[in-house]
Amino acid sequence: MNPAVVRWQLISPTPDTAAAFYAKLFGWSVHQDNALGYRELRSGNDRGIDGGVWPAPPNAPSFVQLFIEVPDVDACIASAQQLGATVIVPRTALPDRDVMAVLRNPTGVTFGLSSAPTA
């Protein structure tokens, strides 16, 4: 099975405002019960994917990144680099045991890689 987009992430200098906007507009719930205090936005709907909001410095532009789940983040980074991608955030093991990285594709768009927590 090919990797799929599993999560979206909004980077925002005003994360509370951004999260509250979508919570109010769509009824999505905001959860920060994780080690980083990451604002997860859950639709409660089986369709589509959930996302979250990560803080950016004041005056930084807001943007959205898509995260693609892969079985092996390191191997995917290597393959992506061979295809012309550059690494923005190297392989990072998050406290809640997800592994992630952020790359820039050859056309300049950034995207994330993630792998599910291991036992």
Add this chain to the structure above:
Amino acid sequence: MTDLRNRLGAEFVRRRRANARYSLRAFARDLRTHHSALSRILRAGSRLSDARIHSLGRALGLTPAEIAVSLLSERMRRVLAIARHPRFRADSRWIAALTGLRLDDVNVALHYLIFQRRLALVSPTLWTSEQPS
């Protein structure tokens, strides 16, 4: 990323080059701060509060954008120091409590430390600094 300590140090050297008799006390006076406090800051021995970064930054003639960079740099410095704490916990709220930073400021600092390869999250419980702060 140039932090305020580096800017202050460079400015002091510049002024001393222009006037060999220019002292740290004179520099502190010009910045409207105490010379002992300034000395500690230059030796990287004390935390810089947001208010002090703003006041010293303005006294140095920094732009708001440069002051913002100085704020971020100081926050990164604090988070990096915590990664070496003997009872380190990979928990942004814990880091916020120890550093006195807001949770979002911890996470922004964390992001830039990883981006700049100064901190690596090697495992869910092990964070390593990759170069001296």
